Amino acid sequence: MSKTLFDKVWDSHVVHRIENGPDVLFIDRHLVHEVTSPVAFLGLKNRGIPVLYPERTFATADHNTPTRNQHLPVKDPLSANQLKALEENAHRHGIPYWGLGHEKNGIVHVIGPENGITVPGATIVCGDSHTSTHGAFGAIAFGIGTSEVEMVLATQCIMQPKPKSMRITIDGVLSEGVTPKDVALFIISRLSTSGATGYFVEYAGEVFRNMSMEGRMTVCNLSIEMGARGGMIAPDDKTFDYVKGREYAPKGAAWDRAMAYWKTLHSEPGATFDREVSFDGDEIEPMITYGTNPGMGMGISGAIPRAESLEGGVATYKKSLAYMDFQEGEAMLGKKIDFVFLGSCTNGRIEDFRAFARVVKGRKKAPHVTAWLVPGSHKVEAAIREEGILDILEKAGFELREPGCSACLAMNDDKIPAGKYAVSTSNRNFEGRQGPGARTLLASPLVAAAAAVTGKVTDPRELLVSELV
Amino acid sequence: MAYDKFTVLKSTAVPLPIENVDTDQIIPARFLKATEREGFGENLFRDWRYNPDGSPKEHFVLNNPRYQGQILVGGKNFGSGSSREHAAWAIYDYGFRCVVSSFFADIFRNNCLNIGVLPVQVSAGFLENIFQAIEADPGAVLEVDLPNQRITLTDSGLSESFEINGYKKQNMLNGFDDIDYLLNMKAEIETFATRLPH
Ligand code: SF4
Numbered sequence: 001m002s003k004t005l006f007d008k009v010w011d012s013h014v015v016h017r018i019e020n021g022p023d024v025l026f027i028d029r030h031l032v033h034e035v036t037s038p039v040a041f042l043g044l045k046n047r048g049i050p051v052l053y054p055e056r057t058f059a060t061a062d063h064n065t066p067t068r069n070q071h072l073p074v075k076d077p078l079s080a081n082q083l084k085a086l087e088e089n090a091h092r093h094g095i096p097y098w099g100l101g102h103e104k105n106g107i108v109h110v111i112g113p114e115n116g117i118t119v120p121g122a123t124i125v126c127g128d129s130h131t132s133t134h135g136a137f138g139a140i141a142f143g144i145g146t147s148e149v150e151m152v153l154a155t156q157c158i159m160q161p162k163p164k165s166m167r168i169t170i171d172g173v174l175s176e177g178v179t180p181k182d183v184a185l186f187i188i189s190r191l192s193t194s195g196a197t198g199y200f201v202e203y204a205g206e207v208f209r210n211m212s213m214e215g216r217m218t219v220c221n222l223s224i225e226m227g228a229r230g231g232m233i234a235p236d237d238k239t240f241d242y243v244k245g246r247e248y249a250p251k252g253a254a255w256d257r258a259m260a261y262w263k264t265l266h267s268e269p270g271a272t273f274d275r276e277v278s279f280d281g282d283e284i285e286p287m288i289t290y291g292t293n294p295g296m297g298m299g300i301s302g303a304i305p306r307a308e309s310l311e312g313g314v315a316t317y318k319k320s321l322a323y324m325d326f327q328e329g330e331a332m333l334g335k336k337i338d339f340v341f342l343g344s345c346t347n348g349r350i351e352d353f354r355a356f357a358r359v360v361k362g363r364k365k366a367p368h369v370t371a372w373l374v375p376g377s378h379k380v381e382a383a384i385r386e387e388g389i390l391d392i393l394e395k396a397g398f399e400l401r402e403p404g405c406s407a408c409l410a411m412n413d414d415k416i417p418a419g420k421y422a423v424s425t426s427n428r429n430f431e432g433r434q435g436p437g438a439r440t441l442l443a444s445p446l447v448a449a450a451a452a453v454t455g456k457v458t459d460p461r462e463l464l465v466s467e468l469v
Numbered sequence: 470m471a472y473d474k475f476t477v478l479k480s481t482a483v484p485l486p487i488e489n490v491d492t493d494q495i496i497p498a499r500f501l502k503a504t505e506r507e508g509f510g511e512n513l514f515r516d517w518r519y520n521p522d523g524s525p526k527e528h529f530v531l532n533n534p535r536y537q538g539q540i541l542v543g544g545k546n547f548g549s550g551s552s553r554e555h556a557a558w559a560i561y562d563y564g565f566r567c568v569v570s571s572f573f574a575d576i577f578r579n580n581c582l583n584i585g586v587l588p589v590q591v592s593a594g595f596l597e598n599i600f601q602a603i604e605a606d607p608g609a610v611l612e613v614d615l616p617n618q619r620i621t622l623t624d625s626g627l628s629e630s631f632e633i634n635g636y637k638k639q640n641m642l643n644g645f646d647d648i649d650y651l652l653n654m655k656a657e658i659e660t661f662a663t664r665l666p667h
Contacts (some may be wrong), residue, residue: 015661016654021636024651026658028667036506036553049652053662064502078502085504122667129552129576145554145580147646155651157658161634193489194546197575227549227574248666261666293489293549303624316488316544409498409551418521430493430550432516 002268004236006200018316022159028122030152031108032059034086036127039091040150051093051153058088059097062107064411067374067401069099091366106377106403109133109345114379116246120235120262130345132223135232136216138265142230163229164274171209172281177461179213181444184222185287189297198225206282213242214351221346226292234266276417289429289442292320304330324439332457335416339422340371340452344408347425348376350383353443357392359449359463366455374406410435423451472585474644478613481538484603491550494512496559510562535607543570548577567613571596582637595629
C-alpha cells in the first residue's frame with residue numbers, strides 16, 4: 001500500500017505494537033525546559049533510574065525567564081527554583097543545558113531547528129504543545145505531558161495510538177501582506193479549534209512549497225490550535241539547505257546517508273488520508289482574532305460574526321465576546337489597542353523581525369502603545385543586530401528584549417494588564433493567557449507592526465502600499 | 470507515578486456546561502512553578518473561582534456547596550490548548566477521578582489516563598441529559614463502570630457505553646503506568662535504537 005509521509009516516519013519508529021493498545025514509539029530527540037520537567041526528573045529519582053539516552057536530550061530555559069537583565073539573578077523565587085532544578089537535573093544526568101545567557105539559549109522550538117537538532121524523518125517530543133513546530137522539517141513532532149516526559153527520559157519511548165491522517169492542501173499564490181501566520185489562522189478559523197483532533201496533518205500544495213522554512217515552522221507550530229497532534233511538511237531542497245552545516249546535523253558520510261533517506265520522505269502518489277481538506281491560497285487575507293480561542297479569527301477587513309450565524313455554542317460565544325468587550329457585527333479595523341507583542345515560537349524568528357521592521361521603518365511607535373519585541377533566541381537576536389534591523393527598530397522608538405517565551409504565556413513579568421488589548425504574534429488568545437484579564441488579538445508580525453505604529457487595528461497592506469509610493 | 474485503581478465510581482457530579490474549556494482556565498500558567506506534584510487542586514479553575522483579591526466568586530460552581538462529587542462534567546472540547554499535565558493533576562488533586570464530556574482534546578485525554586483520571590466521552594445528547602439531571606437535582610448520582618464501559622444516571626436508569634483503549638483500561642483497572650511497562654522492554658528498545666538513521 002502506498003504510504004503517506006507520516007506513515008513512513010511513524011512506522012520506522014515503532015519498537016513494538018501492543019494489540020488493542022498504543023504503539024511503542026522510539027523518540028530520536030527530546031527537548032526539555034524548566035516548567036514541565038521537574039516532576040518528571042523527580043519520578044526518575046523515586047524509581048532510582050537514570051536518563052537512558054542523555055545524548056538525545058537537550059535542555060533550555062525559556063518559559064518563565066525574564067526578558068530583561070538576564071545577567072542578574074532571577075527575582076521570582078519560584079521561577080529561580082525551577083531553573084535551578086533544571087540545571088541540576090541536566091548536570092546530574094549529563095544532558096546539555098543551555099541556561100540563561102548561554103549563546104544557544106532561546107525558546108525550545110526555536111533553538112531545536114537552529115542547532116540542527118531538528119532533522120527530517122526524526123521523532124521529536126517536548127513537554128510543550130507547540131512542539132508541532134518541528135514538523136516543518138518532515139519530522140513527527142508533538143507535545144507531551146509530564147508523565148510522558150518522565151517516560152521518554154527513562155526509556156526514550158512513548159506509548160501512543162497511531163493518529164489518523166489529514167492532508168490540508170492549499171494551492172494558489174498568497175497576496176502581498178499575507179503571511180504564513182495568516183494562512184494558519186485562516187485554516188483554524190475554517191476547521192475550528194477541534195476540527196483536527198485525533199489527526200496528524202500534512203500540509204501540501206504550492207503555498208507551502210513556496211514558503212520559507214521559518215514560514216513552514218509558523219504553520220506547523222499552529223497545528224495544535226486546530227486540535228491536531230501535529231503537522232508536517234515534506235522536506236525539500238529548502239529543508240536540506242537549512243539543516244546542512246548546523247551543529248548537531250549529520251556531517252560527512254553520515255550526511256550523505258541521511259540525505260539518501262530524507263529524499264524518500266514524501267507521501268506516495270496513491271497514498272490515502274483519512275481526511276482531505278483544501279483551500280484556495282488567493283482567498284486568504286491578513287487575519288486577526290476577535291475572541292478567546294484561535295478559531296475565532298477573521299479577515300482583518302471583515303466584521304465579527306453574529307452568534308446566530310454559528311452552529312451551536314451561542315452562550316460560549318457570547319461569553320467570549322463579553323470577555324473581549326466586543327459586539328457582534330462590529331469591524332475590527334480601527335479598534336484602539338494598548339500592547340503589541342512580537343515573539344514566541346510562532347513568530348519569534350528572524351523572518352518575523354524582518355517583516356515587522358519592514359512596516360515600522362521610517363515610522364514611529366504610537367505613543368500610547370507598549371511594545372514588547374522578544375527574539376526567539378540569542379541567535380535570532382544576533383541576526384537582528386547584524387542585519388541592521390535593530391537600528392530600524394530603535395529609530396522607530398522600539399527596544400529589543402532578551403529571548404524567552406515572555407508574554408506568550410506570561411509566566412514571567414511580561415503580563416498584559418487586565419482589560420488591556422494586545423495584538424500578539426503568539427499562538428493563544430485564551431482568557432488570561434497573557435495575564436489575568438488580558439485581551440489578546442492574534443495576528444501576524446505585519447499586523448502587529450501596523451498596530452504598533454498606528455495604535456489601532458490597521459490593515460498592514462495600507463502601510464505596505466504607502467511604502468511603495 | 471502510581472495511582473489508585475479505578476473500577477466502578479458512584480458519585481454526584483459537578484456541572485460545568487461551558488465549551489472549549491482550555492487548560493489555561495483549568496490551571497493558569499502562573500501556578501505552574503512548582504517542582505513537586507502537590508497542591509494544584511487549590512488553584513483549579515483559579516480565575517473563574519476566585520476574585521483577584523482571593524475572595525471566592527459566588528457564582529462559580531466549585532464555590533457552590535450544592536454541587537459536590539468526584540465527577541466533573543464539562544462541555545464539548547474539554548481540555549484544549551496547552552499540554553500542561555498540571556491541568557490533570559489539579560483535577561485529580563481537587564478530588565475528581567472522572568471527567569465527562571462530549572469531546573476531549575487529545576493531549577489532555579492522554580494526560581488524564583496517565584495519572585488516573587478517567588475521561589469518559591459521551592454523546593452530545595447524553596451530556597445534555599446529565600446536565601439536566603444535575604440541574605433538576607444536584608444530588609443526582611452517576612455510576613461510571615469501567616469494567617463494563619458504561620455510564621449511568623442512576624435515578625432514571627439512562628445509560629450509555631463509552632470507549633477506552635483496551636491497554637489503557639487495563640492500566641486504569643490495575644493502577645499501573647506506562648513506564649513500568651516500558652522499563653521491562655529496555656533491551657528491545659536498545660537494540661532498536663542501533664538500527665535507526667538518527
Ligand atoms: S513561546 Fe509560548 S508556545 Fe512557544 S514554547 Fe514558549 S510558551 Fe510554549
